[in-house]
Amino acid sequence: MPYYGWDEEHLSVVRSSIQKFCEQELSREYVRWMDENCNFPPDDLWKKLADYGIFDRSQAASPYDYLVIFEELATASVAVAISIGAAISFGQGFISLMGTPEQREEFLPKFAGGEVKMCMAMTEPGGGTDILNALRTTAVEDGDHYVLNGQKIFITAAHVADYIITIAVTDKEAAHKADSWSIFIVPADSPGLTIRQIPKLGIHACGCAEIFYEDVRVPKENLLGPKNMAYPILVGGRSRKPKAAEEKNAGSGDAPKEKPDGAAMKSVTRGLSILNSERVGTSMLSLGVAKAAYRDAYNYALEREAFGRPIGQFQIIQNYLVEMAMQIENARNLIYSTVGLGLMGKTNILQAQMSKIVAARASEYCATKGMEILGGYGFSMEYDMQRHFRDYKQMVFSPISEEMAINVIARMLGLPKSY
Numbered sequence: 506m507p508y509y510g511w512d513e514e515h516l517s518v519v520r521s522s523i524q525k526f527c528e529q530e531l532s533r534e535y536v537r538w539m540d541e542n543c544n545f546p547p548d549d550l551w552k553k554l555a556d557y558g559i560f561d562r563s564q565a566a567s568p569y570d571y572l573v574i575f576e577e578l579a580t581a582s583v584a585v586a587i588s589i590g591a592a593i594s595f596g597q598g599f600i601s602l603m604g605t606p607e608q609r610e611e612f613l614p615k616f617a618g619g620e621v622k623m624c625m626a627m628t629e630p631g632g633g634t635d636i637l638n639a640l641r642t643t644a645v646e647d648g649d650h651y652v653l654n655g656q657k658i659f660i661t662a663a664h665v666a667d668y669i670i671t672i673a674v675t676d677k678e679a680a681h682k683a684d685s686w687s688i689f690i691v692p693a694d695s696p697g698l699t700i701r702q703i704p705k706l707g708i709h710a711c712g713c714a715e716i717f718y719e720d721v722r723v724p725k726e727n728l729l730g731p732k733n734m735a736y737p738i739l740v741g742g743r744s745r746k747p748k749a750a751e752e753k754n755a756g757s758g759d760a761p762k763e764k765p766d767g768a769a770m771k772s773v774t775r776g777l778s779i780l781n782s783e784r785v786g787t788s789m790l791s792l793g794v795a796k797a798a799y800r801d802a803y804n805y806a807l808e809r810e811a812f813g814r815p816i817g818q819f820q821i822i823q824n825y826l827v828e829m830a831m832q833i834e835n836a837r838n839l840i841y842s843t844v845g846l847g848l849m850g851k852t853n854i855l856q857a858q859m860s861k862i863v864a865a866r867a868s869e870y871c872a873t874k875g876m877e878i879l880g881g882y883g884f885s886m887e888y889d890m891q892r893h894f895r896d897y898k899q900m901v902f903s904p905i906s907e908e909m910a911i912n913v914i915a916r917m918l919g920l921p922k923s924y
């Protein structure tokens with residue numbers, strides 16, 4: 506495949522190895538059992554994933570390794586893939602990009618060994634799409650600490666996390682809300698913190714939760730990244746020069762010792778914001794669901810007979826399966842080329858949003874038509890198609906809704922802003 510720096514031979518070895526791991530550790534029966542019984546992958550599976558080296562990105566010979574691994578994991582179990590993305594990759598990404606040397610030293614080796622879990626808490630009850638206006642959680646300085654008050658909702662893996670990466674307002678007087686957010690590493694056992702799991706329709710084996718902060722005190726060294734500059738780092742786009750006071754803080758122990766114009770800000774100017782990477786990760790999850798639904802529908806179509814022949818011989822069923830295969834191929838190509846653009850140092854915001862939508866639509870098509878191909882068995886809880894049908898939906902509206910992703914694309918195409 507003609508992606509930037511793509512090494513077909515090496516990646517086929519990576520793919521066969523992870524496929525073997527999935528066959529052994531994520532069998533159909535085990536994945537079904539997790540869906541029915543777990544709100545997060547069990548500890549023994551987590552250990553096997555760590556022993557395999559899945560959490561240790563430094564092991565990867567090429568940046569595509571991780572994508573190939575993620576694609577195969579998401580096909581075997583989207584819940585396991587999303588658990589890794591939410592509990593390990595998010596923390597790794599945040600701390601690699603913005604952490605002080607001390608924070609990196611403390612956390613990065615633990616992520617690589619699967620010994621620490623984090624979640625990322627941005628969304629609030631007031632709304633996820635218009636998050637700039639909805640975000641109300643505050644962090645107020647008090648001596649050597651910040652004191653957090655507020656509420657977060659739908660936070661993946663919050664119920665198992667050791668630390669909650671929390672986005673809070675630190676400058677209520679800021680002329681622009683985009684200049685008022687900061688990020689904190691909040692220990693999950695902090696006094697004043699309450700976590701309540703929220704039952705949901707799909708991806709049962711990776712739960713989400715509501716978080717209440719009531720006078721939660723965190724030491725100042727738990728500030729992650731430059732104060733008041735979380736928005737451009739997370740979302741990209743608006744990026745101002747840091748105020749002199751923030752420059753000063755950035756080297757003072759009050760905040761990361763790395764200056765705000767370090768790696769994090771360079772990434773922002775290239776459009777490689779953390780949430781942009783999340784779009785690509787989410788596309789992979791959708792791709793995994795699409796592939797799993799296609800695989801199950803394809804096998805069923807060849808086995809199930811009607812009118813004396815396999816239903817896969819009927820043209821309309823072939824039409825569905827071919828459309829599924831095309832949408833999967835299309836989504837995969839867009840995702841890998843989006844990553845390729847990033848590797849070339851080019852902006853890929855537009856392609857990341859497009860990947861997110863194209864992959865989610867592929868998963869929707871495959872799960873919906875998969876249900877039809879299985880007829881009544883699709884509706885039975887004893888077959889896996891119903892799980893794909895429940896699971897695909899989460900990636901349609903999260904982390905960014907399809908409607909909002911379309912808004913972003915429209916603006917990037919030069920159309921007038923609609924909101």
Ligand SMILES: Cc1cc2nc3c(=O)[nH]c(=O)nc-3n(C[C@H](O)[C@H](O)[C@H](O)COP(=O)(O)OP(=O)(O)OC[C@H]3O[C@@H](n4cnc5c(N)ncnc54)[C@H](O)[C@@H]3O)c2cc1C
Pocket residue numbers: 591624625626627628631632633634635658659660661662705713899902903904905906907908909912923924
């Ligand atoms: C299972 C699950 C896991 C999640 N995990 C996390 C997590 O780990 N961390 C985290 O911070 N958040 C998480 N989220 C939150 C998720 O990112 C939000 O649900 C998402 O951003 C949508 O926000 P909302 O649900 O408040 O919907 P709203 O923002 O209220 O949107 C409702 C509807 O209005 C539409 N809409 C809003 N504005 C516009 C507009 N301008 N143009 C067109 N349509 C518009 C939306 O597209 C949507 O259809 C999770 C959510 C779920 C359900």
